[in-house]
Amino acid sequence: MPEREVGDDRQALRADCGNCFGLCCVALTFSKSADFPVNKAAGTPCANLQQDFRCGIHQNLRQKGFSGCTVYDCFGAGQQVSQSTFNGTDWRQDPETARQMFDVFPKMRQLHELLWYLTEALALPKAHPIQADIQSALEKTQHLTQGTPAEVADTDVATHREDVSALLLRTSELARADVRRKKKDRRGADLFGARLKGADLRGVTLRGAYLIAADLRGADLRQADLLGADLRDADLRGADLTGSIFLTQSQVNAAKGDADTKLPPAVARPSHWG
Known part of the structure; x- marks a missing residue:
């Protein structure tokens, strides 16, 4: 990472x-x-x-x-x-x-x-x-x-x-060059409500992707490019976003998370996550 x-x-x-x-x-x-x-x-x-x-x-x-x-x-x-x-x-x-x-x-x-x-x-x-x-x-x-x-x-x-x-x-x-994957480009993908619990998304490009209400519990999003990704109501409980790229506070605020959600240093844990 x-x-x-x-x-x-x-x-x-x-x-x-x-x-x-x-x-x-x-x-x-x-x-x-x-x-x-x-x-x-x-x-x-x-x-x-x-x-x-x-x-x-x-x-x-x-x-x-x-x-x-x-x-x-x-x-x-x-x-x-x-x-x-x-x-x-x-x-x-x-x-x-x-x-x-x-x-x-x-x-x-x-x-x-x-x-x-x-x-x-x-x-x-x-x-x-x-x-x-x-x-x-x-x-x-x-x-x-x-x-x-x-x-x-x-x-x-x-x-x-x-x-x-x-x-x-x-x-x-x-x-993301050192993350070797077959599919690293999900730019603009429609992942509304997608079941991605525990998914290995390291190094994946998710910029502009629609992840509204997606189940990302426990997902590995290290080194994932999240620029412009729509995370409204996405479930990030237990997800690992350390090292994710271009994540903003507003994206995190729009999602759901918990004490086990790992975030980059520049982004604060929202108070409504509890």
């Missing part, structure tokens, strides 16, 4: 709600579903958002039907937009900038997600042959996040993501 270097520090890419103006509670759309009990239009503050930009039902989100909020992760984009891009001036203080702030936030979130992956890629020893390319992509992405509100809003994130994705795919291939 690949070991992380000390340089894999993504603290700045973790949400700091205390330094954010509740942007995920205002800028984004809620659709009434299993994740949200109500509809909410983009740009409209959630009814639970308080004057200090904190959630009034934060401790009871799941019980109140807002499980979608508990799995969302802005990768630190909220505090970046609030404190850096808009210099600490919130949308209530300056309503004229509100629309621009709400437009910038989703783009910043996408850029910060790419920073999460690139920072991990840079710290993977087996990606050393393309380390210079990864460093260059990381610096370019960081530069994009430091633009003015207008510059961030005009950023072609889709094109930039395509370039980064190609680099991350190459990183994944290098990181």
Whole structure:
């Protein structure tokens, strides 16, 4: 299993709600579903958002039907937009900038997600042959996040993501090269509800795979590429995800696990797992 270097520090890419103006509670759309009990239009503050930009039902989100909020992760984009891009001036203080702030936030979130992956890629020893390319992509992405509100809003994130994705795919291939398997590519696979209890998935590419409600109890996911995999309600009890590649907090938050689930150091065990 690949070991992380000390340089894999993504603290700045973790949400700091205390330094954010509740942007995920205002800028984004809620659709009434299993994740949200109500509809909410983009740009409209959630009814639970308080004057200090904190959630009034934060401790009871799941019980109140807002499980979608508990799995969302802005990768630190909220505090970046609030404190850096808009210099600490919130949308209530300056309503004229509100629309621009709400437009910038989703783009910043996408850029910060790419920073999460690139920072991990840079710290993977087996990606050393393309380390210079990864460093260059990381610096370019960081530069994009430091633009003015207008510059961030005009950023072609889709094109930039395509370039980064190609680099991350190459990183994944290098990181998994020592796992010899016949079938290592399950990209985009429909594994909804799949029975994969105890499965040996070491080094398998599961990026973009639909693993919704899949039974992955006790599965070995070491060195598996999980970029973009949909793990909603996937059962990860007793599964081993140490050394898995490109796993995010939001993916883990959306899944089910227990004290026996093994996670990479950069990902925290969700409180609702018990």
